[in-house]
Amino acid sequence: MLDPIRSAIAGAEQGIRPTKLPAVELSDDAGRMELHIDIEFKGGVMLVTASGTIVFDAASRLLKQVFETAAKNGIDKILINTLAADGELAVFERYGLGVEAASYLSQREMNLNLAFVGTPPTMDGFGVRVAQNRGVVAKTFSTPQEALKWLDESPK
Numbered sequence: 001m002l003d004p005i006r007s008a009i010a011g012a013e014q015g016i017r018p019t020k021l022p023a024v025e026l027s028d029d030a031g032r033m034e035l036h037i038d039i040e041f042k043g044g045v046m047l048v049t050a051s052g053t054i055v056f057d058a059a060s061r062l063l064k065q066v067f068e069t070a071a072k073n074g075i076d077k078i079l080i081n082t083l084a085a086d087g088e089l090a091v092f093e094r095y096g097l098g099v100e101a102a103s104y105l106s107q108r109e110m111n112l113n114l115a116f117v118g119t120p121p122t123m124d125g126f127g128v129r130v131a132q133n134r135g136v137v138a139k140t141f142s143t144p145q146e147a148l149k150w151l152d153e154s155p156k
Helices: 003-013 056-072 091-107 126-132 144-153
Strands: 020-027 033-042 045-053 077-086 113-117 137-141
Touching (some): 033 056, 045 056, 077 144, 113 144
Antiparallel strands (some): 020 033, 033 045
């Protein structure tokens, strides 16, 4: 399922930087499609658009795949747009995503600027706040334009 992403990452390691990676579908254990993500690169920013239904396991895999792709492509500014997604995670799941993201980034010594775009109930900012409290530079926005402005003004 992730072979197109892995081949694009391999190309990036050889100095070939795609402007858009193939879409990826993240499924649950039963094979039902939960999240569909598109990744493209514009002006030093990795733009990730998620659609479908957000559930904890798929969201966790999405974040790890996004972080891995950013590292392989030398990107430190990421916009994750969830406006086309639906679903609502429980408070403990949002907390868990924030902790997982912060731990993953810390263990790999990755310093990213993360802009999350979404609206309640799919995105309420709690998981982002949890990650911020653990040293992650992240912020929640209601529009991609606001998020891009913040990323453009960030020092990295």
